Amino acid sequence: xxxxxxxxxxxxxxYHTKLGLQSYTALNDVNFSLAAGEFVAVMGPSGSGKTTxxxxxxxxxxxxxxxxxxxxxxxxxxPEKDLAQFRRDNLGFVFQDFNLLDTxxxxxxxxxxxxxxxxxxxxxxxxxxxxxxxLHIEDLLTKYPYEVSGGEKQRAAVARAVIxxxxxxxADEPTGALDSKSSTNLLQIFRALNESGKTILMVTHSxxxxxxxxxxxxxxxxxxxxxxxxxxxxxxxxxxxxxxxITVLSNGGVDIG
Amino acid sequence: MAKAxxxxxxxxxxxxxxxxxxxxxxATAIISGVFFLICGLVSSDGLxxxxxxVTAQTIFSAGIFLFAxxxxxxxxxxxxxxxxxxxxxxxLYGVLGLSKRHIGRMLVWENVLVLGLGVVCGIAAALxxxxxxxxxxxxxxxxxxxxxxxxxxxxxxxxxxxFVLVFVVTSVINLVRVHISNPIQLLYSEKKGxxxxxxxxxxxxxxxxxxxxxxxxxxxxxIPATAIGVFLLLAVLVIIATNALFVAGSIVVLRLLRKxxxxxxxxxNFIAISGMFQRMKQNASGLAVxxxxxxxxxxxxxxxxxxxxxxxxxxxxxxxxxxxxWLYPDADQEISSQTLVAIDRDxxxxxxxxxxSLSADLEGKSGPAAEEIANGSTYDYxxxxxxxxxxxxxxxxxxxxxxxxxxxxxEQIPDVMTPHGISFSYSDIESIRVDAYAFSGxxxxxxxxxxxxxxxxxxxVIYFKQITEGYEDKERFAILQKVGMNDTQVKExxxxxxxxxxxxxxLVAVCHTVAASKIICVMLQGFELYNSTLVLGCIGITCAIxxxxxLIVFRLTAKVYYRIVKW
Ligand SMILES: Nc1ncnc2c1ncn2[C@@H]1O[C@H](COP(=O)(O)OP(=O)(O)O)[C@@H](O)[C@H]1O
Ligand SMILES: [Mg+2]
Numbered sequence: 033x034x035x036x037x038x039x040x041x042x043x044x045x046x047y048h049t050k051l052g053l054q055s056y057t058a059l060n061d062v063n064f065s066l067a068a069g070e071f072v073a074v075m076g077p078s079g080s081g082k083t084t085x086x087x088x089x090x091x092x093x094x095x096x097x098x099x100x101x102x103x104x105x106x107x108x109x110x111p112e113k114d115l116a117q118f119r120r121d122n123l124g125f126v127f128q129d130f131n132l133l134d135t136x137x138x139x140x141x142x143x144x145x146x147x148x149x150x151x152x153x154x155x156x157x158x159x160x161x162x163x164x165x166x167l168h169i170e171d172l173l174t175k176y177p178y179e180v181s182g183g184e185k186q187r188a189a190v191a192r193a194v195i196x197x198x199x200x201x202x203a204d205e206p207t208g209a210l211d212s213k214s215s216t217n218l219l220q221i222f223r224a225l226n227e228s229g230k231t232i233l234m235v236t237h238s239x240x241x242x243x244x245x246x247x248x249x250x251x252x253x254x255x256x257x258x259x260x261x262x263x264x265x266x267x268x269x270x271x272x273x274x275x276x277x278i279t280v281l282s283n284g285g286v287d288i289g
Numbered sequence: 290m291a292k293a294x295x296x297x298x299x300x301x302x303x304x305x306x307x308x309x310x311x312x313x314x315x316a317t318a319i320i321s322g323v324f325f326l327i328c329g330l331v332s333s334d335g336l337x338x339x340x341x342x343v344t345a346q347t348i349f350s351a352g353i354f355l356f357a358x359x360x361x362x363x364x365x366x367x368x369x370x371x372x373x374x375x376x377x378x379x380x381l382y383g384v385l386g387l388s389k390r391h392i393g394r395m396l397v398w399e400n401v402l403v404l405g406l407g408v409v410c411g412i413a414a415a416l417x418x419x420x421x422x423x424x425x426x427x428x429x430x431x432x433x434x435x436x437x438x439x440x441x442x443x444x445x446x447x448x449x450x451x452f453v454l455v456f457v458v459t460s461v462i463n464l465v466r467v468h469i470s471n472p473i474q475l476l477y478s479e480k481k482g483x484x485x486x487x488x489x490x491x492x493x494x495x496x497x498x499x500x501x502x503x504x505x506x507x508x509x510x511x512i513p514a515t516a517i518g519v520f521l522l523l524a525v526l527v528i529i530a531t532n533a534l535f536v537a538g539s540i541v542v543l544r545l546l547r548k549x550x551x552x553x554x555x556x557x558n559f560i561a562i563s564g565m566f567q568r569m570k571q572n573a574s575g576l577a578v579x580x581x582x583x584x585x586x587x588x589x590x591x592x593x594x595x596x597x598x599x600x601x602x603x604x605x606x607x608x609x610x611x612x613x614x615w616l617y618p619d620a621d622q623e624i625s626s627q628t629l630v631a632i633d634r635d636x637x638x639x640x641x642x643x644x645x646s647l648s649a650d651l652e653g654k655s656g657p658a659a660e661e662i663a664n665g666s667t668y669d670y671x672x673x674x675x676x677x678x679x680x681x682x683x684x685x686x687x688x689x690x691x692x693x694x695x696x697x698x699x700e701q702i703p704d705v706m707t708p709h710g711i712s713f714s715y716s717d718i719e720s721i722r723v724d725a726y727a728f729s730g731x732x733x734x735x736x737x738x739x740x741x742x743x744x745x746x747x748x749x750v751i752y753f754k755q756i757t758e759g760y761e762d763k764e765r766f767a768i769l770q771k772v773g774m775n776d777t778q779v780k781e782x783x784x785x786x787x788x789x790x791x792x793x794x795x796l797v798a799v800c801h802t803v804a805a806s807k808i809i810c811v812m813l814q815g816f817e818l819y820n821s822t823l824v825l826g827c828i829g830i831t832c833a834i835x836x837x838x839x840l841i842v843f844r845l846t847a848k849v850y851y852r853i854v855k856w
Contacts, residue, residue, distance in 0.1 A: 084755075120773030125772070132768075135563040136563050140563065148773055150555070265560040
């Protein structure tokens with residue numbers, strides 16, 4: 033058995049309205065675990081709580097109840113003041129809307145987490161080289177986010193996520209704002225990253241995107257409903273299986289995008 | 290569509306953007322109120338009837354024009370700011386099917402509401418506080434408060450005229466702007482990244498040169514007439530320099546900092562330098578405006594205050610004695626010493642007859658005139674028996690005695706002098722003083738009015754800046770947090786940036802003022818004010834008070850900023 037990296041135990045998230053009069057249960061009881069080296073996609077329709085789940089895994093948000101453990105370390109045991117540092121050292125993020133800072137060139141955007149960790153300049157440049165090469169953005173490093181395309185922005189964002197060599201990369205609808213060509217390109221990069229040993233958890237509502245993963249979890253009514261493994265299948269066959277699974281889900285009353 | 294519809298839309302818009310429209314309204318009210326007061330004072334019969342009222346009114350008339358010019362420029366600035374912020378909203382309206390004509394009508398209604406309400410409230414407040422202000426003015430010009438304060442119809446007309454002008458100009462600008470734009474462009478206009486501006490280095494160099502030249506002359510000129518002559522020119526140079534240095538100089542410095550990798554890639558500097566980059570690119574000219582306005586405010590208030598406070602000293606410098614009698618003998622006429630002795634005696638007798646006496650005490654008198662007399666250097670000077678001082682063809686003396694005796698004696702001077710058969714004219718310190726105070730008191734009032742105007746503008750520019758930056762920074766800091774910056778770091782960074790951006794103008798303004806203090810002293814010497822300590826004191830105190838107000842404004846507006854950024 034491979035080493036367990038991340039574990040979610042009975043995660044529940046209840047949102048309250050401002051006055052606390054009404055509450056909405058976004059996540060009811062989520063349980064799953066992730067082994068090192070996995071590439072997992074979490075699928076679910078819009079509003080099913082995917083972003084909520086990812087924010088909790090990212091320690092950006094706290095669950096109402098339940099625990100998240102990274103290599104056995106419970107998020108609840110990390111003091112508030114160390115959380116940012118913890119996030120920087122262990123987790124890498126890729127967002128749907130890139131979240132690049134317009135005030136920084138792509139290079140500086142990518143280096144941002146390293147700068148925050150006070151990495152020496154030499155070390156930063158040493159790390160930047162291979163990452164930029166792998167993501168094919170060497171020639172764009174001096175440009176600003178508003179000067180490059182969506183796909184290029186997202187690749188820069190991926191570079192920013194991996195340059196700290198995090199234990200796990202969390203991606204929230206990374207292809208959501210991209211055209212199909214850029215999407216394919218990005219997903220191939222994800223796969224390549226995974227093959228080089230990186231652990232990836234990607235949240236998506238696109239079956240095409242999910243078909244690049246090795247395992248797909250389906251979320252419904254705030255809980256993990258089912259999961260399928262790729263096994264030895266190719267992308268196409270896996271895609272078919274995902275779509276079939278969704279159809280079964282929808283017949284159960286869930287509409288998926 | 291019905292007219293009421295646009296009115297409703299306009300009201301809704303104003304309510305929604307009240308954080309901008311309320312300050313806009315307040316500024317309109319204050320500016321129109323102050324303008325109305327100046328006009329009121331100029332046209333007031335109460336002032337014309339005063340002995341020295343006309344002098345004060347002349348000063349105010351000159352001020353009105355300048356005030357109006359500044360007001361119009363400023364209202365245009367606010368309008369431009371509002372329109373820029375709302376571009377996307379207009380784009381959205383366009384896409385949703387509101388035609389340009391309709392958007393235009395809505396804008397005109399908004400303009401009517403805000404300006405109209407502002408002017409009405411401003412005039413109302415001015416009417417309430419006007420009476421009080423009038424009394425203060427009378428005190429300042431050393432006149433008994435026995436005249437009525439009635440604001441004539443001219444004041445209403447002028448104020449209305451000014452703001453109708455503002456209304457027409459801003460409305461036309463807005464309509465044109467809406468008409469030449471297309472909705473898609475408007476929709477995405479705010480998202481456009483700002484490119485590096487061009488000619489940065491040459492502009493920075495021009496700035497440095499202008500500043501150097503202006504500072505050099507300000508610090509070296511010591512002839513009052515020259516100082517007064519070139520002051521405006523130097524001011525223009527400083528304005529050009531300030532603008533260039535804020536816009537271009539800051540970018541040059543930041544670029545240099547960014548090139549030094551060891552320094553740049555430190556967490557604090559990294560965010561701060563790039564943040565400043567962004568801000569300077571977008572707001573440099575706004576900051577330059579704040580800086581220039583602050584400088585003008587400090588200098589205006591300090592100069593007028595020192596002229597007012599130094600008035601007595603200045604009077605005594607020019608008129609060391611209470612009374613001066615100037616003799617104008619005919620070409621072939623010689624004034625014998627007997628004549629002088631007789632005049633001296635007659636004057637003393639007349640004074641005694643009124644219950645007063647003459648005296649000529651050089652002790653305690655300062656200023657160039659007194660010094661000349663004491664040293665007897667250039668002038669032909671003698672002290673006659675009954676305390677009349679003769680200096681060349683001028684007879685001078687002080688009068689000791691009650692105010693009534695003083696006045697009574699003054700009226701007798703022609704009777705005393707005429708029999709001696711020499712043409713003469715005479716002046717006395719009391720009537721000169723009244724005129725002088727009308728001048729410097731009026732100037733002080735005007736200085737304070739302008740101070741209020743500049744302050745209102747400065748505050749509003751700062752406030753708008755905080756709001757705009759708040760919305761931009763909100764996004765940036767959310768991203769920084771996601772990427773792994775903790776709350777404390779974020780707060781620290783915000784604080785540092787705000788401090789820099791808001792205190793840079795104040796710092797530079799104080800720097801300009803310090804550089805200008807020498808030439809101001811020299812210029813005031815041209816107005817016979819030789820007390821440099823007083824002038825420097827006024828400048829120092831004005832700077833200090835302004836800094837405190839600035840700090841308060843900063844604290845208050847920073848709250849708005851934090852509320853937007855939510856920390
Ligand atoms: N901060 C919040 N407060 C209240 N409700 C929220 C909040 N964030 C998300 N929700 C609700 O939780 C549900 C799940 O949201 P989200 O996790 O964003 O779904 P997804 O990413 O799968 O589309 C939605 O119904 C949303 O309205
Ligand atoms: Mg989502």
